[in-house]
Amino acid sequence: MAKPKIGIYGLTGCGGDQLMILNLENELLDLLRNVEIVAFQEASSVQQDEEVDIAFVEGSVSTELDLERLKDVRKRSRMLIAIGDCAIGGCVQAMRNQEMTMKEKMEEVYGKGEEYFKVLEPYGLSKYVNVDLELQGCPIETTEIRQVFLSLLHGDTPEIKDYPVCVECKLNEYQCLLVDKGMPCLGPIIAAGCNARCPGLGIDCVGCRGPIMNETNAAEELHTLLEKGYDERYIENRLRFFGANFEGILKLSKMLREKTGGARGK
Amino acid sequence: MTSESLDAFVNNLETYGKIYGPVKTGESCSFQEISQSKEMALNYSRTMIPPKKFFLKLKERMFIFDERECEYEETLEDGKIVVFGIHPCDIYALKLMDKIYLDKNPDKYYQMRRENATLIGYSCHPDEYCFCQSQGTNYAVDGFDLFLHELKDKFLVRIGSEKGNKIASENSKFFMDVESSDIQEFREAEGKREKEFTLKLAINGLTDMLALSYESDVWKEYADKCFGCGSCNLVCPTCRCYDVVDNVNMDLKSGERQRMLNSCMLKKHGLVYGGKNFRPTRVERLRNRFNCKGSLREDMMNCVGCGRCTVYCPSKIDYVEVLRRVRGEL
Ligand code: SF4
Ligand code: SF4
Ligand code: SF4
Ligand code: SF4
Numbered sequence: 058m059a060k061p062k063i064g065i066y067g068l069t070g071c072g073g074d075q076l077m078i079l080n081l082e083n084e085l086l087d088l089l090r091n092v093e094i095v096a097f098q099e100a101s102s103v104q105q106d107e108e109v110d111i112a113f114v115e116g117s118v119s120t121e122l123d124l125e126r127l128k129d130v131r132k133r134s135r136m137l138i139a140i141g142d143c144a145i146g147g148c149v150q151a152m153r154n155q156e157m158t159m160k161e162k163m164e165e166v167y168g169k170g171e172e173y174f175k176v177l178e179p180y181g182l183s184k185y186v187n188v189d190l191e192l193q194g195c196p197i198e199t200t201e202i203r204q205v206f207l208s209l210l211h212g213d214t215p216e217i218k219d220y221p222v223c224v225e226c227k228l229n230e231y232q233c234l235l236v237d238k239g240m241p242c243l244g245p246i247i248a249a250g251c252n253a254r255c256p257g258l259g260i261d262c263v264g265c266r267g268p269i270m271n272e273t274n275a276a277e278e279l280h281t282l283l284e285k286g287y288d289e290r291y292i293e294n295r296l297r298f299f300g301a302n303f304e305g306i307l308k309l310s311k312m313l314r315e316k317t318g319g320a321r322g323k
Numbered sequence: 324m325t326s327e328s329l330d331a332f333v334n335n336l337e338t339y340g341k342i343y344g345p346v347k348t349g350e351s352c353s354f355q356e357i358s359q360s361k362e363m364a365l366n367y368s369r370t371m372i373p374p375k376k377f378f379l380k381l382k383e384r385m386f387i388f389d390e391r392e393c394e395y396e397e398t399l400e401d402g403k404i405v406v407f408g409i410h411p412c413d414i415y416a417l418k419l420m421d422k423i424y425l426d427k428n429p430d431k432y433y434q435m436r437r438e439n440a441t442l443i444g445y446s447c448h449p450d451e452y453c454f455c456q457s458q459g460t461n462y463a464v465d466g467f468d469l470f471l472h473e474l475k476d477k478f479l480v481r482i483g484s485e486k487g488n489k490i491a492s493e494n495s496k497f498f499m500d501v502e503s504s505d506i507q508e509f510r511e512a513e514g515k516r517e518k519e520f521t522l523k524l525a526i527n528g529l530t531d532m533l534a535l536s537y538e539s540d541v542w543k544e545y546a547d548k549c550f551g552c553g554s555c556n557l558v559c560p561t562c563r564c565y566d567v568v569d570n571v572n573m574d575l576k577s578g579e580r581q582r583m584l585n586s587c588m589l590k591k592h593g594l595v596y597g598g599k600n601f602r603p604t605r606v607e608r609l610r611n612r613f614n615c616k617g618s619l620r621e622d623m624m625n626c627v628g629c630g631r632c633t634v635y636c637p638s639k640i641d642y643v644e645v646l647r648r649v650r651g652e653l
Contacts, residue, residue, distance in 0.1 A: 087573045204570065211571045220553060220589045223637065227557035228381045228583055230353060230372050235637050237350035245550035245637045272590060274550050274605075277638055 061210070064096040064109040066130055068116030068123040069150065069179065073196035074141035075099035075115055080199045091210050111136045111209065117143040117150050118185060121175040131186040136209075139182045140202065142195040142267045146302040149195075150179035154301050155310065180302060190215065193248045195265040195299060201250055218250040219269055222262050225253035234261050239285045241295065246273045246305075264299045273305035289313065324471075324478045328497040333360040333407065335494055339441045340403030343377070345370055354406065365408055365473075368450045369629055373560035374406050374413050375420060378436045382583035385432065385567075389577040398579075399435060408445040412453075412627040414467050415460035416560030417442070419623055423563050441486060444470035446512075449520050452630030454643055456520040460627040462513075472509060479509045524643045525650065526624060532650050533617045537610070541648045546605040548638045553586030555612065555632035555640075561625050564592065587612050613645060 067075055079100055081088065095105040112134035118124050131137055142148035153162065159176050167173060182188050192205060201218075208215040222244035226233060234240040234256055242261035244253070248269045255262050268275070275296055282292045293313055300306045324332065336342055344363035346355040352367040354374055372381070388395040409417075424433040444467040455461040463470060468487035472479040480498065482488050491498060536542075556562040566585040571578035585592060588608050593601035602608045616626040626642075633642045647653045 084573055091575065207571045207573070207575065211575050213569075213571075216568055219591060220586075221550060223550075223552040223554050224557065224586065224589070227372070227554060230376075230381065232349040232351050232371070233554070233635060233637070236635055242637075245552040272551055272605075274547075274638075277548055277550060280548075281638060 060091060060093045061110040062108070063092045063094050063111050063113070064130065064134065065094065065098060065100075065113045066096060066115070066126070067098045068114065068127060068144070068182075069119035070116030070141060070143040070148075071196075072099050072115070074144075074194070074202075077194075077196045077199050078113075078202055081203055084203065088206060092206070107133065109134045111138060113138050113140050114144055114182060115140050117147045117179040117181060119147075119150055119177055119179040121177060124177065124185060127182060127186055136189045137182070137186065138190045138192060138205070139188050140192045140194075140197050142193060142265070142299055143179075143181070145181040145183070145191045145193060146267055146300060147179040147181055148267070148299055151301045152297055154178055154180075155307070190217065191270070192217070193266045194250060195267070198250055218248060219272070220249050221245050221269060222247050222249050222251070222253050222256070222266070225249045225251070226256050229253055229257060231256045234259070235281070235285075241282050241285070241287050241292070243278065243295065245281075246275060246278050263295065266299075268300040268303040268306060271304070273300070273303055275300075275303075275305035275309040279309060324480055324497050324499070326476050326478070329478070330360045332494055332497050333357075336405045336407070336441070336443075336490070339405045339490070340439065342405045342407055344407040354408075357407075363408060365445060366448075367408075368447070368453075369410070369631055369634070371558055371631070371635060373416060373558070373629070373631065374409055375416065375560050377404060377406060377440060378417070378420065378433050379424070379563065379565065379584070380432075380582075382581060383432070385580045385582055387577065387579045388569075391576050395580075397431075399432060401435060401439065403439045403441075404436075405441040405443065407443045409442055409467065410445065410447045410629075411463040412455040412458075412460050412629040413560050414442065414444055414463040415455075415458075415623070415627045416629070418466045419561050419620055419625065419627070420563060422620055422623075441490070442467045444481075444483075446470075446472040446516075448516060449522075450630070451521055452634050453520065453628065454522040454524050454630065455628035456517070457522075457524040457526055458624060458626060458628035459526075461517075461520070472512070474505070474508050474512060477505070479505060522630075522643055524628070524646055525652075529617045529624075529646065529650070530619060533614050536649045539649060541645065542606050542610045545640055545645055546609045548640055549588070549605050549609055550638055551588050551590065551605050551608065552637060553588045554635050554637065555642075556586035556588055557584055558631040558635045559616075559626075560629055560631070561616070561627060562586070566591075587615065613649070616642075617646065 095107055112130050139145050159178055205215040231253055235242040240261040243264040244262040246268050247262055247264040248266045250266055279292050296306050341356055343354045344357045345352045345367040347364045352364055352370045354370055357363055384398050386395045386397045424430040444463055465483050467483040470481040482491055564585045565582045567582045569578055569580050602611055618625055
């Protein structure tokens with residue numbers, strides 16, 4: 058059987074997810090025995106724009122160029138896998154989505170009248186194209202991407218962790234920081250996969266892996282943290298940091314905006 | 324047995340394996356390996372993770388396999404343990420787990436660990452979350468090797484098995500005959516304890532009440548509060564669902580099979596081949612969980628009233644309150 062052809066591409070993002078693939082260091086050569094990599098933006102200047110079996114795409118769609126490249130990759134790939142939060146929900150780049158226009162944002166950063174890029178409001182890939190699999194994380198975990206590679210090569214469906222960080226806390230018998238200490242942990246609405254790294258170190262989860270798809274009970278997270286005495290705006294910012302484009306959080310933001318008549322502090 | 328003998332007695336248990344007892348870990352308690360009795364917090368209310376973890380591990384590797392040879396090798400570790408300080412509710416919970424994992428088709432892993440374990444029960448006092456009295460699980464009649472009831476300056480020790488009898492005779496120097504004054508003290512302590520329970524749940528006919536409440540709005544109301552985080556199941560001493568995952572190695576031929584505890588509050592629990600899901604929404608999952616807990620396994624209800632699910636729910640969903648709402652009491 059011919060080796061599957063793989064392309065690894067990046068749109069707007071920090072490059073961290075591609076780096077996590079490179080972090081497989083000790084096993085990269087073994088992996089290469091099983092696949093043929095035709096493009097790997099961060100690792101090689103050789104970029105062949107040919108058809109691929111699996112395309113891994115990192116980064117959000119934040120410019121028209123991103124969108125063009127994404128559509129091109131989609132056309133050329135049998136399977137498209139979004140890697141990292143940017144490619145799924147826009148991640149930190151989307152933090153201020155709907156709060157201010159792109160024009161306002163550009164002016165605030167680059168000054169009036171300048172137009173360096175043709176920008177779009179940051180979103181994940183699935184807003185524009187069909188995505189076959191989404192691998193959450195900011196960045197993704199090496200263990201996870203490794204498992205995705207191996208599962209696909211073995212002919213299985215990769216196991217995607219679509220349950221909260223709380224599960225991993227319990228499986229590791231970590232003390233619950235929210236219940237026991239009243240810390241503003243977002244774990245109940247955030248996708249697992251990090252093996253509850255932060256709670257294991259006594260630090261509350263800020264949600265870097267992003268909210269759980271179609272399961273995010275953001276209203277209850279707000280309610281829970283309000284009850285513990287946290288400020289509404291603080292909680293909202295915390296929720297929007299990695300998850301502003303997620304349905305439950307969007308709805309919540311809208312509701313809060315309406316409540317305060319649009320007058321929000323920064 | 325006198326209170327002063329506890330230390331020496333616990334030390335002597337070493338011949339039965341590594342000793343685990345309730346240890347304070349931050350604000351919670353956890354069964355951990357100990358080397359001396361004073362490391363234990365024997366007046367603990369409940370551990371977050373129940374002693375079930377010794378028998379049905381939180382996560383474990385079951386075996387390694389090689390497709391080329393069509394071979395697999397079980398990776399059972401085989402060590403003797405003593406679990407010291409188990410409360411009555413958790414003893415009942417293990418009896419329930421035994422029905423599931425030992426009767427009919429025994430689970431090898433569970434069975435081996437169960438056979439390797441010595442259980443020493445320990446008396447307790449209820450807090451505002453305990454409702455074992457309502458569930459009939461506040462006094463362990465059997466299911467342990469020894470049970471220590473703490474009295475003023477001594478323990479009244481009950482023997483629950485042949486192994487318990489053997490331990491007692493090997494340690495006879497610590498044990499004294501029971502005097503009528505001891506019986507009097509024990510009776511008074513138990514009578515007092517019975518009156519300490521404040522949380523009550525009427526369980527008569529609960530199973531039917533749940534079945535009749537299938538369409539109740541209560542489920543939707545609590546499902547709106549629920550995160551679907553699975554904590555309630557993962558801390559429950561009677562929850563027994565697990566998930567199995569195969570991890571293949573780089574050679575794509577060999578690998579390992581893992582299993583870890585799972586929760587019916589998670590989306591994937593009801594997922595079957597073809598992408599269909601029995602319980603796609605939290606309403607269905609929450610209702611399922613309460614129906615499972617409120618159902619009977621032979622003569623035992625699938626809840627022992629330990630209070631863990633209420634205490635560790637990040638959304639403060641109160642188990643007893645939900646069932647009282649279902650019964651129409653609130
Ligand atoms: S510490 Fe956070 S992630 Fe862990 S169980 Fe508690 S709420 Fe969930
Ligand atoms: S912030 Fe949350 S999701 Fe990110 S690594 Fe820490 S615990 Fe995991
Ligand atoms: S359902 Fe709740 S109270 Fe009942 S045994 Fe489980 S954790 Fe304890
Ligand atoms: S612990 Fe509470 S929030 Fe989490 S799944 Fe159970 S009932 Fe829902």
